[in-house]
Amino acid sequence: MNETKNYSITKSGAVILEGGANRGVFTAGALDFLMEQEYYIPHVIGVSAGACNALDYVSRQIGRTRDCMIVTDEKNRYVNKNIKTIVREKKQLLDMDMVFERYPYEIFPFDFDTYFASPQTCELVVTNCETGRAEYLDDRENKERLLAIGRASSSMPIACPMVEIDGNEYVDGGVADSIPIIRSLKTGHRKNCHYSDTEFRLPQKRGNERLGAVCGGIPQIPESRACACKPCETL
Numbered sequence: 743m744n745e746t747k748n749y750s751i752t753k754s755g756a757v758i759l760e761g762g763a764n765r766g767v768f769t770a771g772a773l774d775f776l777m778e779q780e781y782y783i784p785h786v787i788g789v790s791a792g793a794c795n796a797l798d799y800v801s802r803q804i805g806r807t808r809d810c811m812i813v814t815d816e817k818n819r820y821v822n823k824n825i826k827t828i829v830r831e832k833k834q835l836l837d838m839d840m841v842f843e844r845y846p847y848e849i850f851p852f853d854f855d856t857y858f859a860s861p862q863t864c865e866l867v868v869t870n871c872e873t874g875r876a877e878y879l880d881d882r883e884n885k886e887r888l889l890a891i892g893r894a895s896s897s898m899p900i901a902c903p904m905v906e907i908d909g910n911e912y913v914d915g916g917v918a919d920s921i922p923i924i925r926s927l928k929t930g931h932r933k934n935c936h937y938s939d940t941e942f943r944l945p946q947k948r949g950n951e952r953l954g955a956v957c958g959g960i961p962q963i964p965e966s967r968a969c970a971c972k973p974c975e976t977l
Contacts, residue, residue, distance in 0.1 A: 755933035756926040761790025770807035789867035789915040793895035801857040867915030876918035
C-alpha cells in the first residue's frame with residue numbers, strides 16, 4: 743500500500759472519464775501524467791472502463807490501470823478468448839471475478855486506505871436495471887461495496903452478469919449515461935475536462951453554446967502518452 747500523502751487539489755472543476763473497454767488505457771496514460779505532476783482534479787466521474795480509471799486516479803496509483811488492462815501473464819488475463827468454453831460451459835466473456843477480486847487483493851493490489859482518505863469526490867456511474875436510469879455511487883468505508891460499484895459500472899450487458907448492490911441490480915453505467923458531462927454540470931461544475939480517444943460534442947441545443955467553459959490549468963499531455971484531451975471549450 744502507498745502511504746497517504748498531501749497532494750495538491752485544484753480549486754474547482756471535474757474530470758469526465760468515459761468507457762470503451764481496453765481503450766481506457768489511453769485515459770490511463772493521461773491520468774498517470776497528471777499524477778506524476780501531482781495534479782488532482784476535485785471531482786471525478788467515471789463510467790465503465792472510466793470507473794476503473796477513476797478508482798486508480800483517486801487512489802494515486804500510477805500505472806495500475808495500465809497493468810490491469812495490458813496483462814502479460816496469460817493465467818491472469820480477464821478476457822476469455824475461448825469461444826467453446828463460452829458456448830459449451832457457459833463461461834463469461836469477461837472474468838469480472840478476476841478484475842474485482844483477484845486483481846485488487848492479490849495481483850495488482852488496490853490502495854483502499856488512500857482512496858478512502860482522499861478529499862476528491864468520486865462518482866462511478868451505474869445503470870439501475872429496474873428504472874433504466876443512471877445512478878452515481880461511491881463508498882468510502884466498505885471495500886466490498888466499493889468494488890461491487892466498480893464491477894457494476896463495468897458490467898457490459900450480455901458479456902457480464904448484473905451486479906446486486908443494496909438489493910438493486912445494476913449493469914454498465916454506459917447504458918444510461920455514457921459521457922456524464924450533464925451530471926457534472928448539474929453538480930455545479932463549469933470547468934470540465936473530458937478524457938477520450940474519440941471526439942465528443944454535446945448535442946447542438948439552444949443554451950449549450952457555452953456549457954462547460956474550459957478546462958483551464960490542466961497540464962498539457964505529452965503526445966507520447968497517446969491520449970486525447972477534449973476540453974469543453976470546443977462545445
